[in-house]
Amino acid sequence: MTTVSFELTVNGRLRKATVPARMLLSDFIRQELALPGTHVGCEHGVCGSCNVVLDGKAVRSCLMFAVQAEGSEITTVEGLARGDDLHPIQQAFWEEHGLQCGFCTPGMLASAQELLAENPDPTDDEIREAISGNLCRCTGYEFIISAIRSAAVKLREADTETTLQPT
Amino acid sequence: MKPSAFRYERPADLPAALALLGSGGDTRILAGGQSLVPMMNYRLARPDCLIDINRLSELDYIREEDDVIAIGALARHAAVKSSDLIAAHLPIIAEAYDWIAHAAVRNRGTLCGNLCHADAASEMPAIMQILEAELVLSKTGAQRSVAATDFFVGTYETAIAADEILTELRIPKPAEKTGWGFEEVAMRRGDYAWCTVVATLQIRDGQIASPRIALAGVNACATRLGDAERALAGQSPEEGLFAEIAQDAANRAEPQESAASDAEYKRDLIRALLPRVLGDAVARAR
Numbered sequence: 001m002t003t004v005s006f007e008l009t010v011n012g013r014l015r016k017a018t019v020p021a022r023m024l025l026s027d028f029i030r031q032e033l034a035l036p037g038t039h040v041g042c043e044h045g046v047c048g049s050c051n052v053v054l055d056g057k058a059v060r061s062c063l064m065f066a067v068q069a070e071g072s073e074i075t076t077v078e079g080l081a082r083g084d085d086l087h088p089i090q091q092a093f094w095e096e097h098g099l100q101c102g103f104c105t106p107g108m109l110a111s112a113q114e115l116l117a118e119n120p121d122p123t124d125d126e127i128r129e130a131i132s133g134n135l136c137r138c139t140g141y142e143f144i145i146s147a148i149r150s151a152a153v154k155l156r157e158a159d160t161e162t163t164l165q166p167t
Numbered sequence: 168m169k170p171s172a173f174r175y176e177r178p179a180d181l182p183a184a185l186a187l188l189g190s191g192g193d194t195r196i197l198a199g200g201q202s203l204v205p206m207m208n209y210r211l212a213r214p215d216c217l218i219d220i221n222r223l224s225e226l227d228y229i230r231e232e233d234d235v236i237a238i239g240a241l242a243r244h245a246a247v248k249s250s251d252l253i254a255a256h257l258p259i260i261a262e263a264y265d266w267i268a269h270a271a272v273r274n275r276g277t278l279c280g281n282l283c284h285a286d287a288a289s290e291m292p293a294i295m296q297i298l299e300a301e302l303v304l305s306k307t308g309a310q311r312s313v314a315a316t317d318f319f320v321g322t323y324e325t326a327i328a329a330d331e332i333l334t335e336l337r338i339p340k341p342a343e344k345t346g347w348g349f350e351e352v353a354m355r356r357g358d359y360a361w362c363t364v365v366a367t368l369q370i371r372d373g374q375i376a377s378p379r380i381a382l383a384g385v386n387a388c389a390t391r392l393g394d395a396e397r398a399l400a401g402q403s404p405e406e407g408l409f410a411e412i413a414q415d416a417a418n419r420a421e422p423q424e425s426a427a428s429d430a431e432y433k434r435d436l437i438r439a440l441l442p443r444v445l446g447d448a449v450a451r452a453r
């Protein structure tokens with residue numbers, strides 16, 4: 001089995017694929033599904049820019065083979081907004097200047113989604129710990145921390161499910 | 168930065184996985200992939216065949232069996248970190264996890280995979296040695312149990328044979344009032360250690376009993392400090408003694424140099440961290 005066929009759900013859509021077994025999940029998402037919002041920085045697990053939410057958990061898509069995601073549900077950054085309405089976490093990043101170049105942002109959003117789903121009112125230290133595996137070369141992190149703090153408030157107010165799957 | 172081609176196998180149960188392991192070539196187990204896939208991306212590893220054990224749900228457990236905490240091969244770092252059983256009986260493991268990797272890596276990586284990878288700068292190999300854990304290695308038709316002190320042979324080298332899977336980690340519950348200490352210096356939390364020192368001990372009639380000390384990040388693999396343990400046993404806990412023992416341990420170390428931390432610096436770290444760890448362990452044992 002050097003070529004594999006499988007199905008998975010990405011951003012609420014069922015996708016079928018036949019790809020080489022060695023294809024990384026990150027490349028599968030970017031190239032096969034044409035969803036380039038998931039970024040690839042280091043390809044060895046260090047930078048976190050490739051993080052996606054898989055069955056509710058943030059994972060490094062560069063450290064999984066696509067076939068391993070068979071049967072799971074993945075949310076990438078493209079799955080967050082509803083039409084023109086940004087997801088509350090995206091809105092908070094926008095308002096608090098939680099990004100500059102934006103390279104790290106999709107991964108940061110994945111880590112933030114998992115954190116806020118499990119801990120709706122995190123302390124700043126808990127936020128720092130949650131994004132400690134996501135490198136940002138621009139912001140100095142402080143605005144990202146403010147953004148996640150603000151997103152927590154928005155989500156609590158809206159009482160919204162944080163791992164949104166578009167319907 | 169792309170892995171070379173391989174045959175992908177995803178067995179549904181352990182016997183099927185074990186049968187595939189005997190099939191020859193460079194066949195590897197794929198657990199969390201958090202060490203193996205980076206090596207494949209760099210082509211430092213080019214296995215012909217990967218046996219993905221992620222669907223072997225029979226190996227996904229953390230349970231209490233009388234005096235032992237048993238951890239299956241598929242227990243993820245995240246599950247061990249947040250386990251109530253671990254918090255109650257093995258708090259040193261929960262503490263150490265604040266220093267091991269990051270949430271997304273811990274969501275996939277397994278404790279057993281971490282031990283099989285046997286990075287010299289990895290914390291858990293040192294902790295499993297002082298906890299005197301046993302590793303259960305299974306192959307078709309047979310099983311053996313290896314003490315953690317014998318399992319780690321060198322950098323990325325363990326006692327596991329090509330046809331074996333580490334199926335279970337068995338950690339004895341420490342005796343009542345066992346004190347423990349954990350200290351690490353790394354570039355950042357979550358990075359591999361420049362120096363980790365861990366210890367457990369008890370205090371009986373004011374004297375140190377059953378001291379166990381290990382180092383990670385310094386020598387070619389995690390090591391128990393037998394000389395330091397012998398020097399401590401039966402002594403009353405005093406800072407002067409701790410400093411002497413730390414000096415001696417620093418002299419005996421054979422530090423692996425890296426760009427960021429040379430041998431002399433690592434000896435300094437042993438001198439600084441070992442007395443702190445012993446102090447914490449004594450305080451917790453009282």
Ligand SMILES: Cc1cc2nc3c(=O)[nH]c(=O)nc-3n(C[C@H](O)[C@H](O)[C@H](O)COP(=O)(O)OP(=O)(O)OC[C@H]3O[C@@H](n4cnc5c(N)ncnc54)[C@H](O)[C@@H]3O)c2cc1C
Pocket residue numbers: 044045046195196197198199200201202203204205240266267268269272275276277278279280281282283284286288289290291327331332333334357358359360
């Ligand atoms: C950014 C980053 C930071 C990290 N920081 C740390 C850190 O600070 N400290 C630390 O200790 N680790 C760290 N790690 C490594 C992490 O702990 C890995 O999860 C772990 O080393 C490997 O476990 P795994 O389940 O992912 O194993 P895999 O990557 O799947 O496998 C690793 C090796 O073990 C073999 N193997 C796996 N399971 C078994 C089994 N049951 N039986 C036999 N062989 C098996 C595989 O064939 C392979 O050779 C880090 C990783 C990353 C990406």
Ligand code: FES
Pocket residue numbers: 039040041042043044045046047048049050051060061062063
């Ligand atoms: S690209 Fe996956 S962690 Fe850097």
Ligand code: FES
Pocket residue numbers: 098099100101102103104105135136137138139
């Ligand atoms: S905004 Fe540029 S890397 Fe984070």
